[in-house]
Amino acid sequence: MTGDVQTEAELLDLIEAYGADLAAWPEDLADAARAWLEHPSPVVRAALEEAVSLDAMLAELPQVEPPAHLARAILDQAPQPAKAPEGARTWLSWLQMPARTGAALASLAVGLSVGFGTAAASAPAGDDFDTVMSQALGYELAGEVSDLWELPE
């Protein structure tokens, strides 16, 4: 039915379908029915009274509450974010390392490169690897580094 109530029979049909409470009606039909309900005929009044008792019964039905765990169960089945490709994940894991570890590794790298640069520049010509390494680290090694590391010939 469109938003128009032309006859009492139409009004009775609407009361039968939607009950006595205009708040439960489609808005356009409720607006159209208001004029009729200001001065209802005995037939309309009887239909409203009959509808009220059913409305009351339906209104007594409690709201249905879903169990608390259901939302979690549904979300556990939800799509996961797309995973990055393997290579990208490796780089990402480097980015995600704890800040202190990263800072320490960066300091070590800078320290060693500065040390090597300085040592190589200041070492006499023809100095061997052990001398450069000792000077880069800032202290004398107990033994020959090349012995420990078995440097290739």
Added chain:
Amino acid sequence: MPYSDVSHADDLDDIRAAAAGNRLAQSALVTRHMPRVYGLAYRMLRDTALAEDITQEAFLRAWKVLPGWEPRAKFSTWLHQVTLNLCRDHYRKKREQIMEELPERVDPDLRPEDRLDQTQRTEWIMTAIDTLPDRQKEALILCALEGHTNISAAEVMGVSVEAIESLLSRGRRKLKGLMKEQTRGTGT
């Protein structure tokens, strides 16, 4: 607020994000729609375990279709259509048992001490609704209990608005008949 007033635009934003795995968007969709889906399933079947299963199944299907979601489609309507179809498989079997179970109803105009308590009245009306033919029951639950407008209920059920009105009229008429019959049966 009628359920059909739930914002379509909000749903679309959340659908896009949820499809990409955004947990907040998924949570928003579940919070917005799950109680009504569960409510519909429970009122149709009156079985909490089945209602849970059907709610989970409806959302599982939703998660699968989200990546290709057609923006013109309304998520709430689609979700309730799926729920209703899942319920139909179950409640047809169950309805055959109901007619024998309808408990006696006591006239609410009796003195309070003579009345059934609210739990019994609730049980009576829910059982009475169960006796309605499938389509009448669906229309009544969607419109009178789950807050759908006649238009959104028609979309969910795949029928015209006129058909919804007719189903509601016949359903309510039958319930009123049962109420009268029961009142006569109790001699009041």
